[in-house]
Amino acid sequence: MEAERQRSLLIVEDDEATSAFLADNLTADGFRVATAATASEGLRAIEVRRPDLVVLDLVLGDGNGLLVLDRVRSADGLASRLDPDLPMIVLSGRSGEADRIRGFSRGADDYVVKPFSYSELLARVHSLIRRADGRQTRGVMRIGELTIDPQTRAVRLAGRPVHLSAKEFALLQALAAEPRRVCGKTELLRDVWGYISIGNTRTLDAHACRLRKKLAGSPRPFVLNVRGVGYRLTEEL
């Protein structure tokens, strides 16, 4: 049986102590946790790290967390690297009805007032991720004979299962999001490996090569190298 995938969370919170203790607890409960202290850092981390869920404080040093909500919810999910359906829990010191309504109307999936019960926040995180999983289940991608199920991480080529490592799968998923677009090497290193600056591209080339070989049983070639630029999944749909 396939082990359950470790979920990634992003905490956008400018209070260092709250951010650190919350990250410690969520890590101890099995999540992979990243933190950001400002709205701009938060947006950048959402793009780069593609977390499964964001815990977002509303009062941030460089602006209001509501602006982060606006940016994510207004993304088209295609040209932008932001997923408009990303589950987001708002943390706020304001408990009034109008404040809650404002949070929900701007796109918060949940609204938790500080100080909060950690157990309750954890239950809300699990609940939102469960609901988001239901949405992803319906999102099986098909490109010719290739099918990719992001939920079960199952890949099939002409009905035959293809076994991929975690990074190979992440690379395939990144390329399949826009199958004909050439994804730059910097972009792939950032999205799949989380590198902020361009590193050694040999790792990427090696993974792309292995992925190409594993998907070689089809008349249509997959994982095409665009020399000096990057990779695209296929030439035609």
Next chain:
Amino acid sequence: MIAVAGAGWAVAAALGLVALGLGSRLELVARAEHELRGPITALSLALEGLKRDPTRRELAEALETQLDRAQAGLVDLGAARSGRRATERPARLPLERYLRHAAAGWDAVARREGRSVSVAWSAGPIAVCADRRRIGQAIGNLVANALEHGGGDVTLHGHRLAGRLRLDVEDAGSGFRDGGERSRDRGRGLAIAARAVEAAGGSVTVLPRANGAAVALELPLDES
């Protein structure tokens, strides 16, 4: 006519100044709330982490009862500023465990003066349906009263009484007989404790005692 109009402007200006003064006071309260909210959230999360260590769990739970009292105060501050009733979060609370943790925290304080705070429990494994922050606030005020204004050791007797939990907080001090400043200070703590358990259908009563002081806190049991 001019004099009347002048008086009207003077009243309006005075009301405006009052409103400005009130506005700036409310802003100060809002800032104080913000300053408390952050550290309380951080401390609460830190204690959650401490509870994961079995050797420190008891200490963390004792400290948590103190933090509950601070959280109740913060909720009251917000309610006072906004002019609304505080939002309660009632939940099933096994009381003996909570009470023992609260008493352990206070006992550490009492021992510095050669006194003690202990629990005598005969109510069995009961639970109440209440906001735990309010229970922390009520117990905190009653025990703090007994330590600050009473004397001798403090005992918390928990027992069942006609479908309710009754918790008698007893000390061996001068009681409520002197009617002086100590009694007035005790009265404020009693009023806070009584208000804290009101939403859960509870009450606080001063018991007649020949020696010492005794206050009874009663709460309906959660039989679900």
